[in-house]
Amino acid sequence: MTYKEIPDITLKMIINAGIIKTGTKVYSSPNNEIIGTLDKEGAITFEIDNEMKTFPFPSGAGRAITKTSINGWKYWRILDNGVYNDLSYYKEKYKQM
Numbered sequence: 743m744t745y746k747e748i749p750d751i752t753l754k755m756i757i758n759a760g761i762i763k764t765g766t767k768v769y770s771s772p773n774n775e776i777i778g779t780l781d782k783e784g785a786i787t788f789e790i791d792n793e794m795k796t797f798p799f800p801s802g803a804g805r806a807i808t809k810t811s812i813n814g815w816k817y818w819r820i821l822d823n824g825v826y827n828d829l830s831y832y833k834e835k836y837k838q839m
Contacts, residue, residue, distance in 0.1 A: 753784025753800065753829070756836045768800075768818040769826065770807055778803060778818070786818065800829055 756762050757780065768786055770776040778788035786803040787796040797803035800814025808817075815830040 751833050751836055753780060754782075755784075756832050757782065757784055759836055759839060761832050761835050762820065766820055768820055768829070770804070771817055771819055771826075771828070774819075774826075776807060 753762070757764055762780065764780060764782045766780045768778045768780060770778075776788055776790075778786040780786060781796070783798070785796045785798045786800060787794060788803070789795075790806055795806065797806060800818050801812060802814070804812045804814040804817035813830075815833060816828050819826040819828045820832070
């Protein structure tokens with residue numbers, strides 16, 4: 743039996759596929775008080791502790807806020823046509839391509 747490793751999907755891959763655009767705002771859940779911006783690498787930048795910081799992965803960005811281990815794909819959301827969709831929604835769209 744052989745094992746074929748499949749790399750995980752990244753925000754950069756989703757952006758490169760055109761599903762999400764660079765500069766898209768992402769909102770923390772559950773309260774939308776913290777708003778970040780996606781860059782072309784799929785990193786999230788937002789203000790925390792009175793300083794702008796960039797996090798390469800959604801879970802790390804969420805962990806910086808919650809101070810606990812979380813699933814960043816579920817924590818961060820995008821407002822799309824009046825509906826908040828968590829990042830995992832866009833990951834699923836990418837998988838269906």
